Amino acid sequence: MKPFDPYRLDRKLMRAAARETRALKAAGPAAYRAALEKSFASYLGRRYCLLTDSGRTALRLAVLALRPGGGTAAFPDITHPSLAEAAEGFKLLPLDIDPRTLNLSETALKKAAPGLDLLLLPHMFATPAPIEAALRLARRHGFAVIEDASQILGGALRGRKYGSFGDIGVLSLSPYKPVSSPFARAGALLCDSPEIYKKLLALNPPPPKPQALPFLKLKLARLDATLETSRAANAVYRAALKDYGRYIPAGISPKTQEFPLLIPDRAGAEKIFKAAGVPLERIYKPLRLEKKLPGVLPVADEYWRSALHLPAWPLMTAAECRRAAALVKKHLDRFKTAPAPTPGKKFPPPSYIALDLTYRCGLDCSFCFVKRHGLAGGRELGLAGWLKLIKDLGPGAKKFYLTGGEPLLAPFLPQLVKKLNALGHSSLVTTALFAPAAAAAALAKAGPGEIVVSVHGWPALHERSAGAPGAWKTALRNLELIKKRRAPGTRLTLWCTINSANHARLHRVWKTLKALGPDGIAFNHLEFCSEKDLAATQGLLEGAGLSTPMKSSAGLAKGIDAKVLAAEISKIKAEAGNSVSFYPDLPGPALRAWYSPGARFKKSGFCRGQFSAAWLSPSGQLLTCQPLAVKIGGPETYNGPAYAAFRKLLIKNGGFLPACRRCGREPYSSAGRA
Incomplete structure (x- = not known):
């Protein structure tokens, strides 16, 4: 057997294909192809199917049938070139992808949707693209959808096969795809509309070579x-x-x-x-x-x-x-250990920037770093100060993480978001929505890329975790305002910190959050530091002439039963699949170690955030991060001696300091991702 052979299945089917070739000759290519087209239509749950000589041809014919007059055509930036080539004569609009799925970003599509005439939507890597969201936007804005199911053929959403959602479904049946022939390329067009089918027929689709058909029939029959x-x-x-x-x-x-x-x-x-x-x-x-x-x-x-x-x-x-x-x-x-920076080396400008706009907040969450470290108070920059600082951080498109405290208490937040949008940056805003309704409405209208709202359970549990009566009612009012008034493309995510009050009923918490209708849900494992890890970290920092206001917080983990929590997480994952995120996503043994303060939780890799990100306090002071809160200096010190000393300290100690063991924050926990 030839190692790493993409044609292994074809070799296995050679004898059966020879028998089918005899059947093809007996029936005649046209009749055999017509029967095979019915099989494809039946398998995908569509009314019509036309086989053609390639996926490239199928895409071009689909474009001509749906939008012969041209216009603006969008597609994900990461896909096969044939999608862009099929829309020749259109204004081409590539859109960014979702880092979790490597498929089209729903947020990017929402922003582009009002100006589209055509969307070419592939499901890349057998992974679903946001087809339902695309169809909703298509109905609202009047663009056509070509669904390329070449890489997801056989997959289904709630019992409905991919390839059956778009105005036209397209398949590339090229060599070594699950349904293909080793001898010739083929493609397929699928639709339900008689009018579209007639338009496709009028375009005279060239049929596939007859020698391709037996393999297509055999492989479709055994696709599952x-x-x-x-x-x-x-x-x-x-x-x-x-x-x-x-x-x-x-x-x-x-x-x-x-x-x-x-x-x-x-x-x-x-x-x-x-x-x-x-x-x-x-x-x-x-x-x-x-x-x-x-x-x-x-x-x-x-x-x-x-x-x-x-x-x-x-x-x-x-x-x-x-x-x-x-x-x-x-x-x-x-x-596993980051390469040590060479003396005098300068890192490029940070691509991810966290701005603590204010440390003011009306909540009293026990697991909040601002409260725990005593960070509140002091000078706060205004809009002009932040814009100058952003300019000083260097060129390039950046992702901004606007947080606090409660950033809605910074009156300039909407103007800052609009300015970041105008500069080509993306922004994510974290909030507990414990703020006036006008502030929430203004933020929604400003159009950040994502609004992340902290919700820690059902009403009583949320208020218990937040330590503020009325927190649920205020948050719910503002959440509904944001859902109604948010700009196209703004994603709404609900964020829950796992803690001693909610861990044993996390499945119920997830159901509560799901009922609020967000675009996404994320759970953050409780972040805390033991006395031993804190003392070791303080000693290391002092040796480098640095210090941290961090306090020991192992008591926060008291009462958390890792076994019970693991069962709750399993129930959520079984029902929610990839629609819910956990930061970090811990397997069973690691979960037990995380919530055992005396255990030495091991982390491989290194803290990527210290080499590609920047975190700034309300006064514009450069911090290593909010959890550790080591003060470095002004933004100009990003490549200065103090930060160099801190980075070298990280590298010398395996990529993380002891106090960083239970950090789940991206990109600061993205160990090894350079």
Whole structure:
């Protein structure tokens, strides 16, 4: 058996294909193709199917049938070039992707939707794109949707097959896809509308070569079994890389044929694979770069810098998957400790910037760092001060994390968000919404990329955690205001900190949050520091001439039963799947260690935030981060001696200080992601 053979299934089916070829000759190509088209339509639950000579042809015909007059066509920046080529003559609009799924970002689509005539929406990596949201926006704004289900053929959403949602569904049936022929390319067009079907027929779609048809028939009949072999390969990868989960995008399907990772130094990994003779799957160059289109799309750029695709082809053996995974681990183990900065080296301007706009807040949460460290009080910058500081932080598109305290108490927040939008930056605002209704409405209208609202349970439990009577009623009023008045493209996420009051009923908490109708839900594991870890950290910092106001907080974990919590999390994941995030996402043993203050919770990698992010206090002081709150100086000290000393201290101590063991914050917990 040839190792790492993408055509293994084809070789297995050769004899059966020979028998089917005889049947094709007996029936005649046209009749055989017509019967196969009915099989495809039936499998996907569509009324009509037309087979053609390639997926590229299918895409172009779909565009001509739906929008012959042209207009503006959008597609995700990370996809096959044929999607952009199919919309030749249109104004092309690539959109950014979701870092969890590597598919089209729903937030980006919402912003673009009012100006679209056509959306080409592929499901990349067998992972669902936001098709339902796309259809809602299409009905509202009048654009057509071409759904490319080539990489997700066989997948379904609530019993309905992907490829059956768009105005037209398109399939590329090119070699070594789950349904394909090794001898010739093919494509398919699927629809339900008689009018659209007539338009497609009028375009005279060229049929596939007859020799492709027997394999298409055989592989469609056994598609579910084929997908199980891809699932098995994915499962082996996930098991082999269980300690490297931070490199696997959280929302990627367990059935994908190309297992994507986002890693540091991809070129180094490619050399290791080449030397071992192990093939890798293709990486998608952003279409914006390939077609020389305008735009700044940071998530797509991050994918292009760091993506590595492992093969997960049908009938791959577990041994082959383990071999590929071993090569990945060999590469990634180089990054368990960050490379030491060379003397005098300057880091590029930070791409992620957290602004503590104010430390004022009407809540009294026991797990709040601001309260615990005594950070409140002192000078606060106004809008002009923040804008000057943002300029001083250097060029490039950045992601801004606007937080506090309660940032809604900063009266200039809406103006700051609008300014960041105008400068091409993205922004995320955290809030407990314990503020006047006018402030919430103004924020919604300003249009940040995401609003993250802290909600810690049902009404009584939320107010108990927040330590403020009336917190639920005020938050709910403001939440409804934001849902009604938010700008197109603003994502609404509900955020819950796991604590002693809610951990044993977390499933009920999730149901409460889900009923509020957010776009996403996230749980943050309680962050705390033991006396021992704090003392060790203080000693290390003093040796470098630095200090931290951090206080011991192990008592916060008292009463949290990790076994009960693990069961609650399992129930949530079983029902919610990838729609809910946990920061960090901990397997059972790690979860027990996290909530055992006496245990030494181990973290591999290094704190990426200290090399690519900046955190600033309300007065504009540069901090290492809010949890540790080591003061560095003004923004100009990002590459100064004090920060260099802190970074070297991190590297010398394995990438994290002892007090950082139970930090779940991105990017500060994204160990090893350079």
